[in-house]
Amino acid sequence: MEKDTKGITAEKDEFGEWFSQLMLKADLADYTAVSGAIVFKPRSYAIWEKIKAEVDARFKKAGIKNCYFPMFIPESVLAKEVEHIEGFAPEVAWVTHAGNKKLNERLAVRPTSETIMYESFSKWIRSWRDLPLRLNQWNNVVRWEFKHPVPFLRTREFLWNEGHTAFASEQEALGEENEIIGIYKEVCEKLLALPSLPGRKSEKEKFAGAVFSTSLEFVLPNGKAVQGPDFHHDGQNFAKAYNITFLNKNGEKEYVWQNTFAISTRMLGVMFAIHSDEKGLIIPPALSPEKVVVVPILFESKRKEIEEFVRKVEKHLPEERVVDWREHKPGFKFNEWELKGIPLRVEVGPKEVEQEQVVLVRRDTHERKIVNLSKLAKEVNRTLDDIQRNLFARAQKLVDHSLVEAESFADLERAIKEKKIALAPMCKNRECEDELKFKTSGAKVLNIPFEQPKNLSSKKCVICKSQADYLARVGKSY
Amino acid sequence: MEKDTKGITAEKDEFGEWFSQLMLKADLADYTAVSGAIVFKPRSYAIWEKIKAEVDARFKKAGIKNCYFPMFIPESVLAKEVEHIEGFAPEVAWVTHAGNKKLNERLAVRPTSETIMYESFSKWIRSWRDLPLRLNQWNNVVRWEFKHPVPFLRTREFLWNEGHTAFASEQEALGEENEIIGIYKEVCEKLLALPSLPGRKSEKEKFAGAVFSTSLEFVLPNGKAVQGPDFHHDGQNFAKAYNITFLNKNGEKEYVWQNTFAISTRMLGVMFAIHSDEKGLIIPPALSPEKVVVVPILFESKRKEIEEFVRKVEKHLPEERVVDWREHKPGFKFNEWELKGIPLRVEVGPKEVEQEQVVLVRRDTHERKIVNLSKLAKEVNRTLDDIQRNLFARAQKLVDHSLVEAESFADLERAIKEKKIALAPMCKNRECEDELKFKTSGAKVLNIPFEQPKNLSSKKCVICKSQADYLARVGKSY
Numbered sequence: 001m002e003k004d005t006k007g008i009t010a011e012k013d014e015f016g017e018w019f020s021q022l023m024l025k026a027d028l029a030d031y032t033a034v035s036g037a038i039v040f041k042p043r044s045y046a047i048w049e050k051i052k053a054e055v056d057a058r059f060k061k062a063g064i065k066n067c068y069f070p071m072f073i074p075e076s077v078l079a080k081e082v083e084h085i086e087g088f089a090p091e092v093a094w095v096t097h098a099g100n101k102k103l104n105e106r107l108a109v110r111p112t113s114e115t116i117m118y119e120s121f122s123k124w125i126r127s128w129r130d131l132p133l134r135l136n137q138w139n140n141v142v143r144w145e146f147k148h149p150v151p152f153l154r155t156r157e158f159l160w161n162e163g164h165t166a167f168a169s170e171q172e173a174l175g176e177e178n179e180i181i182g183i184y185k186e187v188c189e190k191l192l193a194l195p196s197l198p199g200r201k202s203e204k205e206k207f208a209g210a211v212f213s214t215s216l217e218f219v220l221p222n223g224k225a226v227q228g229p230d231f232h233h234d235g236q237n238f239a240k241a242y243n244i245t246f247l248n249k250n251g252e253k254e255y256v257w258q259n260t261f262a263i264s265t266r267m268l269g270v271m272f273a274i275h276s277d278e279k280g281l282i283i284p285p286a287l288s289p290e291k292v293v294v295v296p297i298l299f300e301s302k303r304k305e306i307e308e309f310v311r312k313v314e315k316h317l318p319e320e321r322v323v324d325w326r327e328h329k330p331g332f333k334f335n336e337w338e339l340k341g342i343p344l345r346v347e348v349g350p351k352e353v354e355q356e357q358v359v360l361v362r363r364d365t366h367e368r369k370i371v372n373l374s375k376l377a378k379e380v381n382r383t384l385d386d387i388q389r390n391l392f393a394r395a396q397k398l399v400d401h402s403l404v405e406a407e408s409f410a411d412l413e414r415a416i417k418e419k420k421i422a423l424a425p426m427c428k429n430r431e432c433e434d435e436l437k438f439k440t441s442g443a444k445v446l447n448i449p450f451e452q453p454k455n456l457s458s459k460k461c462v463i464c465k466s467q468a469d470y471l472a473r474v475g476k477s478y
Numbered sequence: 479m480e481k482d483t484k485g486i487t488a489e490k491d492e493f494g495e496w497f498s499q500l501m502l503k504a505d506l507a508d509y510t511a512v513s514g515a516i517v518f519k520p521r522s523y524a525i526w527e528k529i530k531a532e533v534d535a536r537f538k539k540a541g542i543k544n545c546y547f548p549m550f551i552p553e554s555v556l557a558k559e560v561e562h563i564e565g566f567a568p569e570v571a572w573v574t575h576a577g578n579k580k581l582n583e584r585l586a587v588r589p590t591s592e593t594i595m596y597e598s599f600s601k602w603i604r605s606w607r608d609l610p611l612r613l614n615q616w617n618n619v620v621r622w623e624f625k626h627p628v629p630f631l632r633t634r635e636f637l638w639n640e641g642h643t644a645f646a647s648e649q650e651a652l653g654e655e656n657e658i659i660g661i662y663k664e665v666c667e668k669l670l671a672l673p674s675l676p677g678r679k680s681e682k683e684k685f686a687g688a689v690f691s692t693s694l695e696f697v698l699p700n701g702k703a704v705q706g707p708d709f710h711h712d713g714q715n716f717a718k719a720y721n722i723t724f725l726n727k728n729g730e731k732e733y734v735w736q737n738t739f740a741i742s743t744r745m746l747g748v749m750f751a752i753h754s755d756e757k758g759l760i761i762p763p764a765l766s767p768e769k770v771v772v773v774p775i776l777f778e779s780k781r782k783e784i785e786e787f788v789r790k791v792e793k794h795l796p797e798e799r800v801v802d803w804r805e806h807k808p809g810f811k812f813n814e815w816e817l818k819g820i821p822l823r824v825e826v827g828p829k830e831v832e833q834e835q836v837v838l839v840r841r842d843t844h845e846r847k848i849v850n851l852s853k854l855a856k857e858v859n860r861t862l863d864d865i866q867r868n869l870f871a872r873a874q875k876l877v878d879h880s881l882v883e884a885e886s887f888a889d890l891e892r893a894i895k896e897k898k899i900a901l902a903p904m905c906k907n908r909e910c911e912d913e914l915k916f917k918t919s920g921a922k923v924l925n926i927p928f929e930q931p932k933n934l935s936s937k938k939c940v941i942c943k944s945q946a947d948y949l950a951r952v953g954k955s956y
Contacts, residue, residue, distance in 0.1 A: 030598060033555050034585065037548035039598055042613065045545045067523045070515035070635055071618055072571075077511050093550075094575040095587065098622035099568040107512065109573065109587070120508060120517055135520065140549055140618065144576035157548055 015222035026281035036156035072107035087208020118242035152269025160264035173257035184229035199447030211235035223419025229263040281341030297349035316376040421475040425459035425468030432463035493700035504759035514634035550585035559719040565686020596720035630747025638742035651735035662707035677925030689713035701897025707741040759819030775827035899953035903937035903946030910941040
């Protein structure tokens with residue numbers, strides 16, 4: 001009669017197997033008949049709702065407004081910006097029929113909405129008074145990747161925000177970068193408890209159609225990097241392709257300056273992967289739909305006393321709590337709630353009733369503590385804060401541990417083999433990036449840290465050995 | 479230099495033209511290159527966000543959980559429930575290619591998600607302990623209608639909630655109807671200020687695959703009815719098609735009992751159409767992103783005094799306000815804000831500064847009132863409440879005015895000609911519904927009121943003249 005709540009049977013080292021078991025057993029995702037797409041089950045969707053609410057409140061405060069554009073983009077509209085269409089065409093899902101009727105023109109299911117939004121921007125923007133125009137959408141997009149799908153981390157449909165802004169001057173547009181990256185970074189650090197590696201994308205890896213891209217990169221337990229939220233400065237590339245002009249204060253026609261930015265449900269996968277362990281899910285208390293689970297340890301003779309005491313205990317606990325009254329053995333319940341990642345467990349047995357105390361067990365460290373009822377509320381809050389801090393600190397250690405410096409290609413090769421991220425001198429040459437990928441079977445420039453040594457003159461590109469232009473983060477990536 | 483903020487140049491009687499001008503000029507929607515799909519501009523999307531938040535909070539309180547399912551549904555999955563696929567197939571948008579590759583199986587862009595969700599339900603539900611399962615999605619759906627599209631009211635892509643629930647018994651499933659219809663009705667009445675006509679759908683008009691459907695119907699100014707939120711009891715129809723079974727407390731296998739329910743962005747169109755007038759948009763204060771606009775009437779000589787006084791005035795106003803400092807004539811500004819539907823206008827000129835007062839003008843009645851600064855906060859709140867109540871009362875009068883009783887087909891015909899909704903005796907015979915539609919060039923049974931006369935024996939079906947089964951609401955509909 002008991003459900004399958006056996007813990008995860010893979011070590012975290014076998015990342016693929018461990019992660020896929022974690023997703024299914026912690027009730028976060030499920031596969032469907034649609035290849036590469038998953039169900040976001042209520043437990044993961046609730047976390048996405050919280051992330052969304054936090055980002056959205058910050059966007060609104062910054063003056064960015066939400067809207068909604070059609071999900072279908074006619075092929076001719078998608079094709080107007082050349083680099084953009086080249087970047088996305090191989091992954092576009094095409095609608096060709098409606099009912100029994102063949103459409104006159106194929107419709108792309110949006111892989112991103114630049115093209116359809118900018119058609120409207122070119123109608124809406126007339127003068128400098130209409131600028132800045134700062135819009136955002138929370139929606140679903142489709143990128144039909146042919147690589148092996150992984151829940152949250154690589155799915156053909158995912159959820160995200162896409163911010164699209166237009167400014168009267170390059171300087172104003174550039175000024176948005178810190179604001180947006182700051183919002184994403186803060187949400188990742190404070191809520192997801194994840195330290196990130198911010199930096200510029202290389203020429204090869206930047207967004208299709210952008211002048212430059214900035215990303216936050218994260219490191220998974222298997223040593224692979226994942227790109228998180230990003231920000232793209234598009235200059236006037238799209239403005240020229242979609243004819244988005246305005247009359248400036250002198251009555252002269254100019255093209256607008258544009259940015260786009262996004263955070264996606266991929267971050268759920270990053271967060272689940274980094275914090276969790278072999279017993280199951282670990283999630284930061286700030287995002288956990290339930291913060292505390294109370295497990296009464298029922299002895300028939302003491303049942304009434306325990307029930308009464310639990311009701312008293314509940315008064316000292318946050319609203320986001322569950323009490324597990326089911327007829328299962330305590331060990332079974334402990335395992336199940338650990339698997340599901342509830343940050344704190346409160347155990348109440350006859351001894352606790354007698355002494356007006358409870359046993360508090362942390363999900364992250366498994367530390368047990370006896371807490372008197374009178375101090376429970378304070379201790380619970382303090383511990384939840386401490387778990388949040390500890391998860392961030394642990395994740396920071398992982399990042400620190402995985403970063404190594406490389407001076408030569410041999411250093412770099414060793415780092416990649418050891419599943420590390422290398423900080424390596426490189427030149428801007430696109431061919432060096434291609435060669436890097438080829439010689440390492442897939443490693444690439446993740447991004448280029450904003451902080452660079454003052455003097456790079458002694459640094460040589462690890463590929464072509466000519467003068468390096470920067471130190472780049474290099475590694476394998478999702 | 480001034481933007482086109484001319485009021486609407488059509489009378490409300492020319493509904494189509496009036497409504498389409500209203501949508502564009504009040505900055506609510508725009509057309510795109512995608513036929514039948516619109517942009518939800520920030521001003522309408524913000525209202526949808528509020529409606530969504532209110533409904534969502536009530537769902538969560540009821541124990542319904544949000545989740546997200548893939549938007550693509552393989553043709554074979556969609557086809558498992560026969561009536562369902564027959565109902566939706568003519569309007570399905572089909573994805574046939576990804577990148578350059580033809581897919582092995584066509585994928586439907588969801589017109590609704592029963593089929594893909596119930597595939598998962600059949601995996602997830604094992605025993606009575608897993609029930610009830612009450613899930614909801616907020617997402618986008620596509621129904622490729624070939625009728626003339628109208629912003630919000632009839633668009634090929636729209637946004638909605640879709641609730642999908644499974645229960646162990648028929649009785650429990652039926653018990654959900656009042657709860658859900660109650661939530662939708664309350665939100666429509668209290669927030670959208672719209673009275674509705676609740677009732678059962680006829681056999682012909684019920685949802686494809688349902689045992690019965692319940693709808694809230696609304697009446698537009700052009701006399702046409704629109705179906706608003708609805709609730710469908712599916713009995714065990716989908717459970718049998720998708721094999722959703724559970725072991726009951728006696729260990730016996732049973733099929734679950736299911737419901738589905740939805741509210742969509744169509745309600746934005748209904749609300750805009752019912753409340754607004756020839757001057758432009760009117761929206762209930764409870765949903766208006768901005769509740770008050772302050773228009774300073776600037777005289778250069780008094781500019782400083784007016785600016786100072788406006789800052790004082792602002793302290794007495796709600797946070798959701800705008801102050802219009804632009805260099806336009808007051809009349810221009812009044813028109814623009816009336817067009818955009820801000821519920822209350824505050825005018826401040828030299829005279830007001832002198833006398834420490836303001837002029838308050840209501841959007842709904844155009845009533846002007848002089849209010850002393852010391853009483854402003856209270857008066858603004860009182861007036862906003864009164865506008866909310868007044869809009870509901872006006873809408874109620876429209877409904878009352880449009881409902882007429884019909885005893886015979888002649889009565890019914892006259893009612894339809896006069897663009898009314900008739901309450902007419904009808905029998906359950908599906909052929910009578912077909913004939914009704916044919917003989918009236920398109921009128922249909924909107925729904926069947928829950929409250930019926932105690933004795934129907936004297937009532938004859940207006941079509942076949944045999945014994946009537948009920949009084950039905952009959953009219954033309956979107």
